[in-house]
Amino acid sequence: MSRPLLRASGIDVRFGGVHALRDVTVSVGPGEICGLIGPNGAGKTTLFDVVSGIRRPDAGTVEYDGTDITRRSPVWRARHGVRRTFQRQQLFGQLTVADNLVVAQDRRGGARSEARRRRERAAAVLHDCGLDALADSYAGALPVGQARMVELARALADPPRVLLLDEPASGTTAEERRKLAAVIRRTAEEENCAVLLVEHDVAFVMELCSRVVVLDLGRVLAEGAAAEVRADPAVREAYLGAGPGSAEGDPPDR
Numbered sequence: 001m002s003r004p005l006l007r008a009s010g011i012d013v014r015f016g017g018v019h020a021l022r023d024v025t026v027s028v029g030p031g032e033i034c035g036l037i038g039p040n041g042a043g044k045t046t047l048f049d050v051v052s053g054i055r056r057p058d059a060g061t062v063e064y065d066g067t068d069i070t071r072r073s074p075v076w077r078a079r080h081g082v083r084r085t086f087q088r089q090q091l092f093g094q095l096t097v098a099d100n101l102v103v104a105q106d107r108r109g110g111a112r113s114e115a116r117r118r119r120e121r122a123a124a125v126l127h128d129c130g131l132d133a134l135a136d137s138y139a140g141a142l143p144v145g146q147a148r149m150v151e152l153a154r155a156l157a158d159p160p161r162v163l164l165l166d167e168p169a170s171g172t173t174a175e176e177r178r179k180l181a182a183v184i185r186r187t188a189e190e191e192n193c194a195v196l197l198v199e200h201d202v203a204f205v206m207e208l209c210s211r212v213v214v215l216d217l218g219r220v221l222a223e224g225a226a227a228e229v230r231a232d233p234a235v236r237e238a239y240l241g242a243g244p245g246s247a248e249g250d251p252p253d254r
């Protein structure tokens with residue numbers, strides 16, 4: 001990997017007696033799509049909260065393009081290109097799809113030309129995501145699969161440099177997953193964006209990610225090329241729902 005764009009190192013988070021993350025280190029390079037998988041409660045969302053600035057870690061640092069941003073606010077991080085989606089959708093349901101993308105963009109002055117610029121950017125991103133037809137629909141009225149794509153589009157409303165995707169494919173059809181995968185891949189390749197992808201759909205992760213990190217009980221259990229990780233007996237036992245040599249299965253909920 002070239003110099004990481006994102007590096008979270010030695011991250012520790014406790015919630016009272018629960019040790020949610022223990023000395024976790026994860027790096028993602030520009031243009032890379034790195035998978036972050038693990039059973040329920042492994043600490044994946046907590047790590048996203050730390051990287052996006054919602055939660056201050058008890059120990060460890062978050063570096064962005066070589067700079068320590070551990071103490072920077074979530075707003076600062078978003079303005080500087082660290083963007084995320086949420087496991088539970090956070091769209092503004094009473095706004096249209098286009099307006100969700102307009103309000104997600106950083107303001108650079110209040111002039112009318114600035115409003116036009118944001119509207120044009122929103123339209124361009126919606127077009128790239130195949131969402132033109134939904135621009136004027138209310139976000140709250142969309143079925144889950146379409147809302148997932150809108151949430152991804154909103155994270156792209158200002159060009160991201162680091163993109164944290166928390167279960168973007170949850171509740172989607174095979175066709176919607178194929179479209180989501182295409183947009184994620186294009187964002188990494190064309191924008192040179194570092195993507196960290198949390199997803200329970202292992203096939204989706206394996207198809208998209210060159211490298212995968214496996215968390216279990218707050219620790220990094222394994223890390224490596226997608227195929228290597230998939231074949232790792234410890235990973236198969238802890239997460240993939242299959243012992244060594246047995247048939248591949250979907251991950252169990254734990």
Ligand SMILES: Nc1ncnc2c1ncn2[C@@H]1O[C@H](COP(=O)(O)OP(=O)(O)OP(=O)(O)O)[C@@H](O)[C@H]1O
Nearest residue numbers: 015018020038039040041042043044045046047087
């Ligand atoms: N706000 C909180 N207060 C107390 N415990 C928490 C809190 N948030 C998370 N936890 C605990 O921390 C651990 C890690 O949770 P986290 O949500 O990060 O896991 P996850 O890997 O994202 O799980 P899932 O796949 O179910 O989303 C779990 O044991 C969870 O119960």
